[in-house]
Amino acid sequence: MHEMAICQGLMSQVEQIARDKGATRVEHIVLSIGPLAGVEPELLSRAFEVARADTLASTAELEIETGPVVVECRSCGAKGGAKVNRLLCPSCGDWKVNLVQGDELLLMSIEISGIPV
Numbered sequence: 001m002h003e004m005a006i007c008q009g010l011m012s013q014v015e016q017i018a019r020d021k022g023a024t025r026v027e028h029i030v031l032s033i034g035p036l037a038g039v040e041p042e043l044l045s046r047a048f049e050v051a052r053a054d055t056l057a058s059t060a061e062l063e064i065e066t067g068p069v070v071v072e073c074r075s076c077g078a079k080g081g082a083k084v085n086r087l088l089c090p091s092c093g094d095w096k097v098n099l100v101q102g103d104e105l106l107l108m109s110i111e112i113s114g115i116p117v
Helices: 002-020 041-051
Strands: 025-033 061-066 069-073 079-082 097-101 105-113
Touching: 002 025, 002 041, 002 105, 025 041, 041 061
Parallel strands: 025 061
Antiparallel strands: 025 105, 069 079, 069 097
């Protein structure tokens, strides 16, 4: 299950950000996962429960946002949504498209607390 490795990397990144800011706790983490990222959000949520143990995010909530698949046609220049298993231009139907959005795995934000004043 590579979702565990992803969560371990996420925890390292989140802890580093929190420590750099002087925080003692992470309250909330928001991720954006595209449908073509190769990550199952449900499995990632389960792995997060284990990976957050003994970290600054041990009580943090994980919020996962998912977005659409967006392509840009190399033939007609149109940009728009496409289905995961059917990456075709939404305008002309051509298969010569570039993926604009949908394969991302991004740490969007974290909410931290315990920063000394």
